[in-house]
Structure formats: C-alpha cells, structure tokens
Amino acid sequence: MYPSSSQEPVDCTLKEISPYLGRGQVVGSHVVRLADKPASDRVEQMQYLFVRVVKAREVPAMEEIPGSLDPFVEVRVGKYRARTEPFEKQRQDPVWNEVLTFSRDQIRSKVIEVVVKDKVYDNDDEPVGIIRFDLNGIPIRIPPEDPLAPEWHRLEDKQTGEKTKGELMLAVWMGTRADEASDDAWDSDAAAALVDGSMAAYIRPQVYFSPSLWYVRVEIIQAEDLVVAEKSRSPKICVKAHIGHQGLKTKVVHAPEFNPLWNEDLLFVAAEPFEDHLILSVEDFEGPNRVEVIGWVVIPLSSIEKRVDNRVIAKRRYQVEKPAAAVDVDQWKEEEEVPGSLLLRLCLEGGYHVLDESPHYSSDLRPTAKELWNPPIGVLELGILRAEGLHPMKTRDGRGTSDAFCVARYGHEWVRTRTIVNSLTPKFDEHHTWAVYDPATVLTVGLFDNRQLGSSNTTSNNNDMKIGKVRIRLSTLEPGRLYTKSYPLLVLHPSGVKKMGELLLAIKFSCTSLVNMMYLYTRPLLPMMHYIRPLTLVQQDVLRYRAVKIVAARLRLFTVGKWFGDVCTWKNPVTTVLVHVLFVMLMYLNQLILPLLLLYMSLLGIWNYRYRPHYPPHMDTRISYAEVAHPDELDEEFDTLPTTKSTDLVRMRYDRLRSVAGRIQTVVGDVATQGERVLAFLSWRDPVATAIFVIFCIVSALVLLVIPYQVIIVVVGFYKMRHPWFRQRQPSVLLSFFRRLLSKIDNML
Structure with missing residues (x-):
C-alpha cells in the first residue's frame, strides 16, 4: 500500500511550474499572454467535452416488454462511456438534467454518440435510439459567455440511421473547469465507478461550512x-x-x-x-x-x-x-x-474564538459573535491544478491506482474537489476563493484517496486514506503576486519520511488595503475576551479542542521579574513611587549606578542578618519532593537493572516517561519558536512584518539621533510602571507583533 523503504534522499523542495492560466502561461509569477481571451480564474486551460442531458419525450418502449421503459442516457466517446441515472418507474418522458464530461485527453474519436437505452433491456446492439455528433462541429464556450441553450434532437435507428419516434433535449460544447456547469458534472470515469446514486456525494465537488x-x-x-x-x-x-x-x-x-x-x-x-x-x-x-x-x-x-x-x-x-x-x-x-x-x-x-484546529495552523481567529467581526482585508484565491507522481493506494484490475480528491480548508469553509478515478496523475482544475480577515492564518490543502468507490458500504471501515497535505501561511505570500508551485506531499512512516507525490497549486493573496493589513500586525492575535478573561489550562484540557499559549506566563519564573511586576502593578504604591524617583536619579546621575548598587546589596545583607540560620544545613525533603513521591515512583527508584517487574508495570512506567519527555519537548520547542521568531525580523519570510520592522528601525534611529537616550529611557520606564488605571487588559503592540512572526514550526511534519 505504501512505498517501500529506500535509502535515497527525499526531494522536499518546492518547484516552480508554468501552467497555462487565464490569458496565458505563468512564468515567474507573471502571465505571458498568448491570446486575447477572458481570464478563467486560477485553473489550467484544459478543454473538456460537456454534454448536458436535460430530458426526453415520447421515447418508444421496447417491443419485448410492451409499455415498459426504464430509460437512461449513455454518452460514448471512443472507449470511454458515461451514463445518467436510470428511471425505474416506466416513464417515457423522463427528466434528468445531468451534465457528463470527458477530458480532451480521453477523446480519440471524431464521433460522439448519445444513446438512449433501457435498463431492463440493456443491449449495445439494440438501443432505444441514438444521436451522433461530429467533434469538429461542437462549439467552444469560454466563460463568462452565456450558457449554451439545449435543443431538441430526433432519435435515430442505430442500424439504418433513419429518424424514429422520440426526442432528446441536449446541449453539447467544449469548455474548461471554469465553466459553472463543471460543479455539477459527472466525469466519465467517476460515473462508471459508482455503485448506486446514493454515493454521488463522494464523487462530486462539495462545499462545507463549519458550524458556529x-x-x-x-x-x-x-x-x-x-x-x-x-x-x-x-x-x-x-x-x-x-x-x-x-x-x-x-x-x-x-x-x-x-x-x-x-x-x-x-x-x-x-x-x-x-x-x-x-x-x-x-x-x-x-x-x-x-x-x-x-x-x-x-x-x-x-x-x-x-x-x-x-x-x-x-x-x-x-x-x-x-x-x-x-x-x-x-x-x-x-x-x-x-x-x-x-x-x-x-x-x-461570543467574545472568544473557539479553536477547533491546531493553534499553530489556525485558519481563522475571529470571535464567535459576528457583530465583532471586522471587514475583510483581502481575498485568497486557490487553484487546485493537479497531482503528479502519486504512489498507488489500492489495487484495481491487477494494477496499482488511486481515486484522489483534495480537501482545502480556510476559515469556516471547507471545499472538496471531485474525485478523479483510476489515475496517479489526477487533474482537478478547480478554483476557490475565500475572504481574508487576518494574514496570520494558514491555508491547509489535503490530498486523499477515496475509499467509497467500488463498495456500497459507507461505514467507518471504508474511511478515506490521507495521502499528504500542504500548509501555506498567508503572511508569507506577497500581496498581489501569483504563486504557481509544486508542493511535495511528505508523510512520516515508521521507516522514515516518504514522498507520496506532488500537488500543483496556484495561489494568490490580494490585499484590498495595505494600511489595514499593517495595522493588524499591532493588534492582538486572538479576540479581546481571551485576554480580559483568559481560559485556564484546566478548562482548555476539558474542552479538548483548544490550546491557548501565553508565552509571557512562562517567563514569570524569576524573583526579580516578580518584584518588578509588583512595582508595575502598584501593589505597594510607596515602593513604586520610590522606584520612580530612583529611576530618574539613575538616568541623569548615571555615575551613581554602580555605587548605589553596591550600597543596596550591603543594606540587603544587613537586613537579612536577623533571618540568618542558627543550625548547620541538613537534608531538606521538600527540595527533592520525597514527601509527596508516589509509592510506584519509589518502587521504580529501587528496581534492579535489568528490571524484575512485570511487563505491564514496565509498560506503564515507560508511558509515564514518554509523557514527561513530551512535555519537556514542548517547552524546548516553545523556546526554539521564540528564537526563530527573532530571526524572522530580517529574513523577509514575512514580507509585511520585515517591512514594518525595517521602517521601525529607521524611525527609531532618527529619534535616537535627536532625543537624548536618558529621556527615552525615562519615558519607557514611566510607561512600563504606569498605574493600572491606564492599562488595557490586552497584549502590547510589540508582543502582538512578535507573536505574528513566523517560526519553522510551519515546516515540520
């Protein structure tokens, strides 16, 4: 099912592609015009044959079963076939209103046959009637042209070619995936793979909305x-x-x-x-x-x-x-x-944002209440083009194959592409757009193998299998630029990292107001209620979906920091006022800093004299937590090497060790994340953030050249120690900006 292990290095690099989109070919994020034609979104200019089967009238019944007819329509293009749903109520005036499509690559014949058949008497040699079209005479429709109107066509006898009783309303044209009829269309392979009509939702493209x-x-x-x-x-x-x-x-x-x-x-x-x-x-x-x-x-x-x-x-x-x-x-x-x-x-x-995805890869940060939403700052366009080099996920007719489809999520909207059946190089050619409210969000695109085809069982035993996924942080996209990239699909298996193929995407983030987007970098990442009344860690665990991280809380581990926090919050007003006076004196009489520091340390030593210990030091059980140790922990401490305990007990202790190691790894990862965010100041991985930082540095340099540094330090110190009346219960502008910076966690599996 999965590729075998190999020692060859995995190619994990992004590749630039040059598909034909809109008016021409994309070369280096620019479109080279090939023809003066209307743009067709972010999909490739690949032609498809569309056959819209609307309805029939006065269809004759088969002679073998007088008065009985269970009609359906089959479209034949060479060896490829697609059919509509049959009627099983003996109707001679059926209404289908279905669209069948064939890729231009599948068309090897110049003749298109539309055949009306009877489900009871399904015989290719004796159909109810047939209509033939010449491929060269089929019109080409390019959106946003008006839809092609269907017309009545008289059925013919397959053997003699003479007109018979019965007519079929059809519309046949050549188009692209940008055609609005493409959303409800049946691909030829998909139509043949269905077991029954109840599985249509597993084939056709779908749009889902997350509940509020x-x-x-x-x-x-x-x-x-x-x-x-x-x-x-x-x-x-x-x-x-x-x-x-x-x-x-x-x-x-x-x-x-x-x-x-x-x-x-x-x-x-x-x-x-x-x-x-x-x-x-x-x-x-x-x-x-x-x-x-x-x-x-x-x-x-x-x-x-x-x-x-x-x-x-x-x-x-x-x-x-x-x-x-x-x-x-x-x-x-x-x-x-x-x-x-x-x-x-x-x-x-309604003032909170309910996190239903990983906080590192969140695609939406808005509060629940819609009255608190701000206007969107831009539009995200995604073209899901195709996949290449997929590994076989199943076996059909003696060969490895895959029934692939994509799922993309951003904000409250999920989109699912059509399923491309029996192909290791599926071509989706679908275009989707989302409104963007915050650039510090992530678009996630996943590729799956459809396990519903070939079986009428739609239970959990046939869950779709994940092939790979791609995450794209919007703040890394230059506004207005079209990105056409081939993203490797990497998954982690027990044998190591495996490349399951590549997903070709076209992405464009259009910003309506650059000023508004830059202003967002100074705003808190989450809604205000997360800071006015923050959720405790216990509540986050109970809710299961949430994982809110407050970086500043991890830094409150030092005594000096706690004392300075008490000064800033005016816990003792007399002490805070004295600190203000001392702060100003030190700034303007900086030659007294070292003598005053030494004097303070000497006074502190004299003050602590009355608290001096009267006994020599001895073992303190509270330091090693020996008083609160669990009996199993003590038993583990005195266990021999190798162990003499049962397998279940050793497994339990190993799981406990893994849990502790996982928490340590999380803390180390948090520290690394902050360091990576510092490095992101000047890396231009986030173009807007780096531009803001560069402008801030230039302005700060000019200010420092004009204003004495003592004045600036005094202003900053007074602002830091301001009275709680003048404080807002939200993160500062600098902290909000820092939290929006990129880290390498987006590049981890």
Missing part, C-alpha cells in the same frame, strides 16, 4: 434547601453537568446546613443551532459506591443569554426537579414539596 461554535459558561454558585434521604448526617454534595457527550462536575463539598457553596466555572462547547440541553444533576455521596441523585435541572441552550463582552450576567435560581425540568423558581407553587434549587449564572460566550 460557542463557549457555554456555567457558573454554579450555590444550592439552597436541598432535601436528602438521610437528614441525620452531613451530606457531601456535587453537581454534574452534561451537554451532549461533554461532562464536567464540581468539587464535592460538605453541606451541614444543606446549602453547599461552590462558585465554580464550567466551560462547554456548543454548536448552532442549539439542539442540545444543559443537564445538571445534584448528587449526594452517601458512602462508598453509594450515590443518591437528589434531582435534575434541564435547561435548553437556546434559552441561555448571549454576551460578547465582559459584562456581568444576572444570577438565576432553577428548581431541582424529579423528573428533569427547567422551571424558574419564581413560578413554582409554594404548596408543592421541592428538593431544593440551584443558583446559577449562565451565558453563551
């Missing part, structure tokens, strides 16, 4: 007047929350007065339209393996209030019921006995 995802914030504050089975003991209460398959629970608290207090935030993910319900169950832990469900609360997600900022949501009481019900406590009848109520604060968070 929302965070559901459930703040469980308190329960009141709970009724438990055993009132003589102090209950242990927790609340379990479920939305679909997502489940979370609060901590277990003792409630001697039957009014447990939690004040916990639980976060879920929900998709519009909101069909699920929030289900809360209040449970009492009576003992080991004994849990009493006190009651339930069921709240429709569509009834929960939405918010797009950090405003406070009003609390509400919800009645705990058996069976589950969501009723406002104010509407409850006082005379009926109730098992208690829950005090909750619920909202749908």
Whole structure:
C-alpha cells in the first residue's frame, strides 16, 4: 500500500511550474499572454467535452416488454462511456438534467454518440435510439459567455440511421473547469465507478461550512434547601453537568446546613443551532459506591443569554426537579414539596474564538459573535491544478491506482474537489476563493484517496486514506503576486519520511488595503475576551479542542521579574513611587549606578542578618519532593537493572516517561519558536512584518539621533510602571507583533 523503504534522499523542495492560466502561461509569477481571451480564474486551460442531458419525450418502449421503459442516457466517446441515472418507474418522458464530461485527453474519436437505452433491456446492439455528433462541429464556450441553450434532437435507428419516434433535449460544447456547469458534472470515469446514486456525494465537488461554535459558561454558585434521604448526617454534595457527550462536575463539598457553596466555572462547547440541553444533576455521596441523585435541572441552550463582552450576567435560581425540568423558581407553587434549587449564572460566550484546529495552523481567529467581526482585508484565491507522481493506494484490475480528491480548508469553509478515478496523475482544475480577515492564518490543502468507490458500504471501515497535505501561511505570500508551485506531499512512516507525490497549486493573496493589513500586525492575535478573561489550562484540557499559549506566563519564573511586576502593578504604591524617583536619579546621575548598587546589596545583607540560620544545613525533603513521591515512583527508584517487574508495570512506567519527555519537548520547542521568531525580523519570510520592522528601525534611529537616550529611557520606564488605571487588559503592540512572526514550526511534519 505504501512505498517501500529506500535509502535515497527525499526531494522536499518546492518547484516552480508554468501552467497555462487565464490569458496565458505563468512564468515567474507573471502571465505571458498568448491570446486575447477572458481570464478563467486560477485553473489550467484544459478543454473538456460537456454534454448536458436535460430530458426526453415520447421515447418508444421496447417491443419485448410492451409499455415498459426504464430509460437512461449513455454518452460514448471512443472507449470511454458515461451514463445518467436510470428511471425505474416506466416513464417515457423522463427528466434528468445531468451534465457528463470527458477530458480532451480521453477523446480519440471524431464521433460522439448519445444513446438512449433501457435498463431492463440493456443491449449495445439494440438501443432505444441514438444521436451522433461530429467533434469538429461542437462549439467552444469560454466563460463568462452565456450558457449554451439545449435543443431538441430526433432519435435515430442505430442500424439504418433513419429518424424514429422520440426526442432528446441536449446541449453539447467544449469548455474548461471554469465553466459553472463543471460543479455539477459527472466525469466519465467517476460515473462508471459508482455503485448506486446514493454515493454521488463522494464523487462530486462539495462545499462545507463549519458550524458556529460557542463557549457555554456555567457558573454554579450555590444550592439552597436541598432535601436528602438521610437528614441525620452531613451530606457531601456535587453537581454534574452534561451537554451532549461533554461532562464536567464540581468539587464535592460538605453541606451541614444543606446549602453547599461552590462558585465554580464550567466551560462547554456548543454548536448552532442549539439542539442540545444543559443537564445538571445534584448528587449526594452517601458512602462508598453509594450515590443518591437528589434531582435534575434541564435547561435548553437556546434559552441561555448571549454576551460578547465582559459584562456581568444576572444570577438565576432553577428548581431541582424529579423528573428533569427547567422551571424558574419564581413560578413554582409554594404548596408543592421541592428538593431544593440551584443558583446559577449562565451565558453563551461570543467574545472568544473557539479553536477547533491546531493553534499553530489556525485558519481563522475571529470571535464567535459576528457583530465583532471586522471587514475583510483581502481575498485568497486557490487553484487546485493537479497531482503528479502519486504512489498507488489500492489495487484495481491487477494494477496499482488511486481515486484522489483534495480537501482545502480556510476559515469556516471547507471545499472538496471531485474525485478523479483510476489515475496517479489526477487533474482537478478547480478554483476557490475565500475572504481574508487576518494574514496570520494558514491555508491547509489535503490530498486523499477515496475509499467509497467500488463498495456500497459507507461505514467507518471504508474511511478515506490521507495521502499528504500542504500548509501555506498567508503572511508569507506577497500581496498581489501569483504563486504557481509544486508542493511535495511528505508523510512520516515508521521507516522514515516518504514522498507520496506532488500537488500543483496556484495561489494568490490580494490585499484590498495595505494600511489595514499593517495595522493588524499591532493588534492582538486572538479576540479581546481571551485576554480580559483568559481560559485556564484546566478548562482548555476539558474542552479538548483548544490550546491557548501565553508565552509571557512562562517567563514569570524569576524573583526579580516578580518584584518588578509588583512595582508595575502598584501593589505597594510607596515602593513604586520610590522606584520612580530612583529611576530618574539613575538616568541623569548615571555615575551613581554602580555605587548605589553596591550600597543596596550591603543594606540587603544587613537586613537579612536577623533571618540568618542558627543550625548547620541538613537534608531538606521538600527540595527533592520525597514527601509527596508516589509509592510506584519509589518502587521504580529501587528496581534492579535489568528490571524484575512485570511487563505491564514496565509498560506503564515507560508511558509515564514518554509523557514527561513530551512535555519537556514542548517547552524546548516553545523556546526554539521564540528564537526563530527573532530571526524572522530580517529574513523577509514575512514580507509585511520585515517591512514594518525595517521602517521601525529607521524611525527609531532618527529619534535616537535627536532625543537624548536618558529621556527615552525615562519615558519607557514611566510607561512600563504606569498605574493600572491606564492599562488595557490586552497584549502590547510589540508582543502582538512578535507573536505574528513566523517560526519553522510551519515546516515540520
């Protein structure tokens, strides 16, 4: 199935290609005009034969079965054939309205035959009727010309050529993939590969839209007047929350007065339209393996209030019921006995961006609420041309082959190309466009092998197989330039890196406003709510889809940094004011810096004299965490070499070691990423970012020549130590710019 291992080096370089797009051939990102014809997007100028079969009338029935006819239309071009769906209700006036296509490379005959046949009496020698076309007389249609109108054609007898009863409405023309009829067309190979019509979605091109995802914030504050089975003991209460398959629970608290207090935030993910319900169950832990469900609360997600900022949501009481019900406590009848109520604060968070892809390769950074979206800054155009040199992914008729299709994702829109059947050099020739809201996003294009063909089973056992994928960061594209590249498809196998083929793409990023795009480099990468009310690491793990990284939090490991942070946040106003005065003195009396530093260290030593140790140093178990060591860790420490433990125990310890090594590797990768971003300042891998940095350096040099450096340092220091009233809860401009810089993580498998 996969290529055998080889010691030959893998060619991983990008190659420039020169396809024929639009008005001519692309050479070095420029189009050399060959003819004065309208441009046809980003697809190659390859001709296809289009046959639109609309309908038929007065089609004669076969004599062997009087009055019976299950008609379909078959188009023959040499040895290639394509057919429409048959009607099985004995209709003599069927309506198909289907388009069949043939590649110009497949056409080896000058005659095109359109044959009307009967499914019951399917015989090539005795069709119901036939229509013949001369290939030289077929018109050529170039978009955006008006569609070719279909016409009625009289059926002929195949043997005698005489006109017979029955007519067929057809339109036949030559065109390209830019034709709007191409989206609904059946390729000749694809039409022959179908088992039944229900599998059409696995062949034709499709466009999918990701659902609008929302965070559901459930703040469980308190329960009141709970009724438990055993009132003589102090209950242990927790609340379990479920939305679909997502489940979370609060901590277990003792409630001697039957009014447990939690004040916990639980976060879920929900998709519009909101069909699920929030289900809360209040449970009492009576003992080991004994849990009493006190009651339930069921709240429709569509009834929960939405918010797009950090405003406070009003609390509400919800009645705990058996069976589950969501009723406002104010509407409850006082005379009926109730098992208690829950005090909750619920909202749908629209100010966050719900990450449903890797944060390093995100294709969309907009918040969920559409009212917070900014206008687009440009347009991304993608031409999926073809693939070359694919390795066989299956065997058919004794030879290796592949049924390839592409999937491209950017933003909320997924596009899937048509499946090219039985080809290791598939030609897609499809053009797609997306609106761009942020250049710090990534376009992902994947190539797959269709496993649905040749089998009516569409279960998970026939999942499509990934051949390879390509990631393209938009900030690396020069605005307005057309890139035509051949991207190697690299995958990692146990035997090493394998090249599964090459994918040929045409890409163009057009910017509507360069000023607006440069302004984005000073804005935070994520929406404001990620900084006003950031998600904790625990919440990110529970939501599973998210992975938010804050680089600055990893740097708060030094005592000096923590002290300076307290000064900047005015935790102790007297200390901060003294630091301001000392800062100004040091800038204008810089000859006192070294004496004052030595004096400060001496005073610090005198101050710490009263805290001097009175005993000689000894082993501290807290330093080595010996007091909190797990028994298995101690057992592993004293194990012999080679081990004497069981295989399962050694495997568990090995998995634990792999987990620790993975976390270390992640930290090392983060450090390397920051270094690579520093190197990206002047590398021109991100043309806009480098241009901004160069302009900043020039302006800074001119400012430093005019203004004394002491003034600049004082201004920067005062700005850094400004009062929290003048601070915004968002990353600084420099940090936002730094986070948008490129790293080599885009080039990793």
